[in-house]
Amino acid sequence: MNLKDLSNILGLSQTTVSRALNGYPEVSEATRLKVQEVARAHNYSPNARAKRLATGRSMTIGHILPVSKKHEMVNPVFADFIAGAGEVYSENGYDLLLSVVDDENEAESYRSLAMRGAVDGIVVHGPKVDDARIALLQDLDMPFVVHGRSSHVKSDYSWVDVNNRRAFERATGFLMDLGHNRIAMLNGLADMDFAVRRTIGYEAALKAGNIVPDPELMCFGEMTENYGFEVCRKLLELPDPPTAMVVSSIIPAIGVRRALGGAGLKIGRDMSVVSHDDDLSYFRNTGDFPAFTAVRSSVREAGRRVASALINMITGREEGPHQEMLEVELTVGQSTGPAPAMRRAMQQR
Secondary structure (H helix, E strand, C coil): CCHHHHHHHHCCCHHHHHHHHCCCCCCCHHHHHHHHHHHHHCCCCCCHHHHHHHHCCCCEEEEEEEECCCCCCCCHHHHHHHHHHHHHHHHCCCEEEEEEEEHHHHHHHHHHHHHHCCCCEEEECCCECCCHHHHHHHHCCCCEEEECCCCCCCCCCCEEEECHHHHHHHHHHHHHHCCCCCEEEEECCCCEHHHHHHHHHHHHHHHHCCCCCCHHHEEECCCCHHHHHHHHHHHHCCCCCCCEEEECCHHHHHHHHHHHHHCCCCECCCEEEEEECCEECCECCCCCCCCCEEEECEHHHHHHHHHHHHHHHHHCCCCCCCEEEECCEEECCCCCCCCHHHHHHHHHC
């Protein structure tokens, strides 16, 4: 089927159909959706080269990942994000350009993409506090959406983020309700913006319960399984070890479970654990009674939201900065239980 055939079926001009498929803002939303629906039903796919010529766009979205000795962006969380974003790119006829660069070459990579017109927009990953990439992309006049936010940036910019502060505040408060007052935090790298916000939420919950945050229980590092394992082992060696932990991802939480097993302890009985980022394709935490209690947010859905927001900016369907906050869902699983003192009191009744 060609464009003329599709136009005849819809009873619309070829120009209108082409503009609807290419996301021109002057086409109404109702018409655009109708054209897309009929195109899908008849397996119509516009010629990519013709689409680029018609729109003057590259029909490509860029993702630049810095190779860092401290932080490895390519992980199961990133894979799920890309899977979600890729669905939206495919539906809208966009390709994905993934560039892996050295830390010191990241800024130059953005400049090169903008100068060559290689991409129509950029997704910014792993924002840090006062992230310089935001000002750079604004100076380059390049459409972009940040997956996350960057504290202390004064200008308006587009972002999609999970409410990290509220997530850790809820997780910590849940453990406190179970009677725990020695609660450790296994966070991401300290200069990552999400880690800063999660620390604020964790400390706010403790202070609300008149508990002074203990720096000895606040841990930061790359969120790997081994990080969870090693940090948990060290915490268990403290003179007054924690009875509970909030952990930044299910990946290090699995390492925590391994360390507890090696010490002859049982998760949920001897140590309560609440995890974040548990809704991952390769680490499913599902069922009637999941393995981990978690504050859950779908990274795949975040990828869809970021991709949709960026394409809407590129095509002019959305004006002004897109700013979207995703809330978490607290799911109770097998990894949490009453604090030892509370359990003993319950047994003595």
